[in-house]
Amino acid sequence: MILQTSPLANYLSNRTAIDEAVHRVLSAGRYILGEETGAFERQFADYIGVPYAVGVGNGTEAIHLALRALGIGTGDEVITVSHTAVATVAAVEMCGAAPALVDIRPESYTLDPVLLEQARSVRTKAIVPVHLYGQPCAMEEILAFARKRGLWVVEDCAQSHGALYRGQRTGSFGHAAAFSFYPTKNLGCLGDGGAVTTRDPSLFEKLRRLRQYGWDEIRTSRLPGWNSRLDELQAALLRVKLARLEEDNQRRIQIARAYHESLCRIPEITLPSPTSETVHVYHQYVVRCAEHSVRNRLMAYLSTVGIQTAVHYPVPIHLQPAYVDRLSGSRSLPVTEDICPKIISLPMFPELTNEEVGQVVEAVASFFSRSL
Numbered sequence: 001m002i003l004q005t006s007p008l009a010n011y012l013s014n015r016t017a018i019d020e021a022v023h024r025v026l027s028a029g030r031y032i033l034g035e036e037t038g039a040f041e042r043q044f045a046d047y048i049g050v051p052y053a054v055g056v057g058n059g060t061e062a063i064h065l066a067l068r069a070l071g072i073g074t075g076d077e078v079i080t081v082s083h084t085a086v087a088t089v090a091a092v093e094m095c096g097a098a099p100a101l102v103d104i105r106p107e108s109y110t111l112d113p114v115l116l117e118q119a120r121s122v123r124t125k126a127i128v129p130v131h132l133y134g135q136p137c138a139m140e141e142i143l144a145f146a147r148k149r150g151l152w153v154v155e156d157c158a159q160s161h162g163a164l165y166r167g168q169r170t171g172s173f174g175h176a177a178a179f180s181f182y183p184t185k186n187l188g189c190l191g192d193g194g195a196v197t198t199r200d201p202s203l204f205e206k207l208r209r210l211r212q213y214g215w216d217e218i219r220t221s222r223l224p225g226w227n228s229r230l231d232e233l234q235a236a237l238l239r240v241k242l243a244r245l246e247e248d249n250q251r252r253i254q255i256a257r258a259y260h261e262s263l264c265r266i267p268e269i270t271l272p273s274p275t276s277e278t279v280h281v282y283h284q285y286v287v288r289c290a291e292h293s294v295r296n297r298l299m300a301y302l303s304t305v306g307i308q309t310a311v312h313y314p315v316p317i318h319l320q321p322a323y324v325d326r327l328s329g330s331r332s333l334p335v336t337e338d339i340c341p342k343i344i345s346l347p348m349f350p351e352l353t354n355e356e357v358g359q360v361v362e363a364v365a366s367f368f369s370r371s372l
């Protein structure tokens with residue numbers, strides 16, 4: 001079986017260093033907010049190219065706390081996309097704000113900045129652009145709109161660790177940015193983890209308090225907070241994985257290139273189309289069929305020949321039972337609704353071998369040559 005993703009393979013390829021890190025932490029006797037977390041935060045901030053990073057419990061909390069730190073709450077609206085992980089929208093609601101969902105560009109699967117104006121209301125306070133699948137959003141347009149209208153920008157970087165927009169890392173553009181270290185992400189720990197990056201020292205201080213009961217240096221709560229901390233074990237092994245992130249991303253890009261070279265000969269599918277101004281880090285390699293039924297038959301065929309695939313995401317958030325008919329701005333999102341039934345995520349993780357990549361492209365090609 002060729003898996004669609006494999007956090008186990010990533011652990012095994014870093015096994016010695018990770019096991020050493022785990023033993024180091026267990027023996028050090030400090031398990032929450034110690035030296036490992038501090039060191040990881042500094043290294044991660046350096047990598048992203050900002051002065052500050054704050055380790056938190058997971059990616060959803062990272063978005064939630066970033067919005068909270070910016071003062072967003074009940075009565076406010078936050079613009080984001082419907083084509084994303086539910087976590088993005090759940091995090092907006094966690095701070096009491098209402099998500100206003102907008103459509104995406106079909107070629108990048110990311111927020112279409114042209115639609116921002118019509119999604120805006122007097123209550124709009126922030127935009128959460130999602131660099132979905134590892135492809136950076138059109139940040140120049142989004143930032144220009146936010147500046148003009150006085151809105152905050154919190155990037156959702158849960159799938160874009162290391163991705164570049166005009167030579168600069170995602171996570172360094174917004175007032176704050178949220179990362180997830182869920183095990184399958186490009187930078188993943190072996191449990192839950194997340195971080196917020198920012199250039200703003202006062203936001204940094206606020207985030208450090210919000211993640212731990214609102215405590216200041218003398219453990220007095222000067223503002224109401226939560227408990228959302230990155231633990232020492234996860235931080236220690238994230239330091240191991242961070243040192244490998246560039247190499248892992250390069251391998252993902254190499255796999256994407258191999259997919260592209262073979263699959264571009266199949267006219268029935270649309271491939272990812274990175275632009276010259278971005279470096280896509282392929283958290284997912286998503287191809288699009290012309291029809292829903294073809295997508296489903298392709299998935300079923302690949303499964304019978306031992307190739308696991310996935311759909312990210314099968315149902316747009318504004319059509320899911322928890323949200324349907326409840327969110328503003330989402331009466332009709334034609335591009336999102338059109339692409340969801342047609343997309344498929346092929347196997348993508350750094351440890352895939354060239355041989356396995358070859359098997360995937362052969363299987364996809366043979367499906368289309370047979371079904372003609």
Ligand SMILES: *Cc1c(COP(=O)(O)O)cnc(C)c1O
Pocket residue numbers: 058059060061084085087088130132156158159180181182192193194
């Ligand atoms: C994974 C993910 C999140 C949430 O991260 P968790 O660590 O699972 O809470 C948020 N947004 C996007 C786009 C994601 O892929």
